[in-house]
Amino acid sequence: MRHKVLIMRCDKYDPDKIAGIVKEGMKALSVKPSGRILLKPNVVLAHPELFPHAFTRKEFLDGVISATKAMAEDVTEIAVGERSGITIPTRYNFKSAGYFEVIKKHGIKTHYFDEVKQVPVRLKRKERLRDTIFVPKPVAQADFLINLPKFKAHPWCRLTLSLKNFIGIQDDRHRLVDHNSFLERKIADLQEVIQPKFIAIDAITAGQKMMLTPTPFDMGAIVMGTNSCAVDTVGCHMVHVEPKDLIHLRHASERGFGPMNLDEIDVSGDFPLEEVREKTRNFQFCMENIEKYFGEDSN
DSSP, rough: OEEEEEEOOOOOHHHHHHHHHHHHHHHTOOOOOOEEEEEEEESSSSBTTTTSSOOOOOHHHHHHHHHHHHEEEEEEEEEEEEESTTOOHHHHHHHHHHHHHHHHHHOOOEEEETTSOOOEEOOOOOTTSSSSEEEHHHHOSSSSEEEOOOOEEETTTESSSSTTTGGSOOHHHHTTTTOSSHHHHHHHHTTTTTOOEEEEEEEEEEEEBBBBEEEEEEEEEEEEEEEEHHHHHOOOHHOOOOOGOOOOHHHHTTTOOOOOOOOGEEEEEESSSHHHHHHTTOOBBBBBOOOHHHTOOOO
């Protein structure tokens, strides 16, 4: 089976325009949300002035909720859930991000993952880092996960896209476990908990260099798909990164979660990949090889 990834043009944060694009994407990808629907944005840190480009924008969330409600069938619940950065209350960041008004507008539920019960999930793949991993109960009970990452550079993991956004499905005491040199293997472990059935990346204004205080880059795109590895592979090519250099993507692909070869993915939409690549030639990362600082004869 060849996975499909769509790159669509979107030059501004207009909820109605975003809703139309996402609805079109759901139709093209044969996506029909149902049951317990959980939307997972990236709200690691949010503030309209201090951290304006670090999180999935409220207009993006608004548009995706509208599209989800229009396309959904046999719905049990629609909810937004997230765990913000370590020690920072998720409620605070939701308020700073302007999410409260969006959630009230649509009459949906909110799950703050730092305020709910954490449940164990057994991992079975032989490459696993741990035998058991803890996640919030709403994640374990979700029937249909919609992943809404922010397109950002990351100083450790190179890029924050669909796979990396899963770090936000754990509360602090479990999130801190292996949040070190094992982080990229942990990201692959988390994929075994639940797979998103729809992904829409907020790449309208992408983030360069750092994940908490990114420099804005007007990419003008929404990236959609149903497989995290396929979406992240396309995301890498959008900003001139070799997919093999995303270690967590390599781990996830080797475990059978999806492709990391562009030849195995159908890329379509109204924003051609080559045109995106031309636009992002100067996209900046905060990562350099240590060899650049020393000569060949140095110890």
